[in-house]
Amino acid sequence: QVSLVESEGGLVRTGASMRLSCVPSGHPSLRVTMGWFRRAPGKEREFVAALLRSDGVTAYADAVKGRFTISANNAENTVYLQMDNLKPEDTAVYYCAAAPKTLRIRLPQSYNFWGQGTQVTVSS
Numbered sequence: 001q002v003s004l005v006e007s008e009g010g011l012v013r014t015g016a017s018m019r020l021s022c023v024p025s026g027h028p029s030l031r032v033t034m035g036w037f038r039r040a041p042g043k044e045r046e047f048v049a050a051l052l053r054s055d056g057v058t059a060y061a062d063a064v065k066g067r068f069t070i071s072a073n074n075a076e077n078t079v080y081l082q083m084d085n086l087k088p089e090d091t092a093v094y095y096c097a098a099a100p101k102t103l104r105i106r107l108p109q110s111y112n113f114w115g116q117g118t119q120v121t122v123s124s
Contacts, residue, residue: 002026004115022096038092050105
């Protein structure tokens with residue numbers, strides 16, 4: 001079993017930056033793949049970014065590429081999502097997710113464990 005504790009999101013203005021963090025616990029083999037997903041009001045959950053901690057491989061959704069960065073601080077056992085140049089369309093509930101090693105890091109069904117979600121609101 002893996003539990004994921006996410007930091008609080010918040011309300012920011014267009015163009016601002018925000019960093020989300022996720023602290024996973026549980027067997028390390030179950031949280032090799034770490035992902036961030038989001039769900040905007042009235043929309044389906046969508047992939048944002050993912051990191052394969054064993055290889056350092058990352059992937060990003062086209063909508064956030066160049067603006068968001070996923071990283072891990074293994075010493076602190078924390079995974080981060082740095083979000084820069086935020087836009088109103090980034091407004092959503094953001095979820096941290098974990099899975100064993102998988103190549104299908106963009107697919108939500110690949111993830112076994114999910115955080116509680118944190119609201120990020122970007123005002124125009």
